[in-house]
């Protein structure tokens with residue numbers, strides 16, 4: 001494969017896995033479509049060829065051996081996620097016994113998923129060019145490789161990002177198959193190019209709180225994680241009433257490290273702006289070009305105190321010295 005042809009190969013892989021198959025979901029009779037307030041997906045999957053072929057020779061060789069195989073895994077997982085919808089039961093079960101949920105948690109752990117949470121998807125959190133199949137969702141989070149991520153921006157950060165995308169996509173497919181075998185309807189939601197706004201859904205599921213960098217911050221992973229999901233027919237998932245992580249947002253208001261250190265000023269000093277389709281944390285028009293030119297970025301992850309320090313330690317200190325409502 002020549003250097004230039006890799007960009008077109010990746011574009012074709014994205015188009016096959018996302019564009020064509022996305023339209024199949026939209027045409028399903030049970031498709032749940034976005035609301036009038038939904039925003040477009042901010043992830044250019046195949047609109048234009050990427051420009052990985054322009055990387056310096058040594059980096060390009062690492063891209064070919066470390067990143068490209070994971071892009072392929074992502075697109076294969078995505079294709080399987082759509083094709084496997086045909087295996088859903090015609091009349092899926094809607095109520096799951098406790099032992100099914102316990103077994104699901106064990107399966108997720110065996111698949112390398114670090115935490116799961118449950119919520120429902122309001123239509124305004126479905127991207128305007130997408131659709132989903134069930135409104136109940138199991139959110140999945142997996143921590144990225146700290147060592148590689150710590151060398152961001154650069155190819156190491158990009159490698160762990162795509163490796164985590166790929167393994168989460170495969171885990172989502174495994175869990176969807178597991179639920180189908182138990183009589184439930186399920187649809188895997190990929191980590192790369194999901195159909196709904198994952199950080200906000202994970203926050204609703206009580207898995208963490210969104211920091212000023214727009215990322216979910218959790219106990220155990222800080223901001224260094226990626227998200228995927230499984231949509232399901234199960235209506236009695238054990239949803240949480242309260243989110244115990246909301247204090248993180250008040251911590252952020254005192255910290256603002258990521259806002260100060262973002263090289264292109266893509267993060268805002270002011271609290272995230274609420275819009276009908278969710279909250280706006282990141283100026284994507286500023287972040288994306290820098291991200292693409294530098295083979296990923298990740299500075300707003302690695303410079304976050306929650307990346308280097310234990311969540312529990314920060315919580316204890318924050319409540320003692322910064323926040324008054326202990």
Ligand code: SF4
Nearest residue numbers: 262287297298299300
């Ligand atoms: S990924 Fe980089 S450019 Fe984008 S918001 Fe974070 S620090 Fe800024």
Ligand code: SF4
Nearest residue numbers: 211252255256258304
């Ligand atoms: S760097 Fe500071 S402000 Fe930014 S997300 Fe992390 S804790 Fe919040």
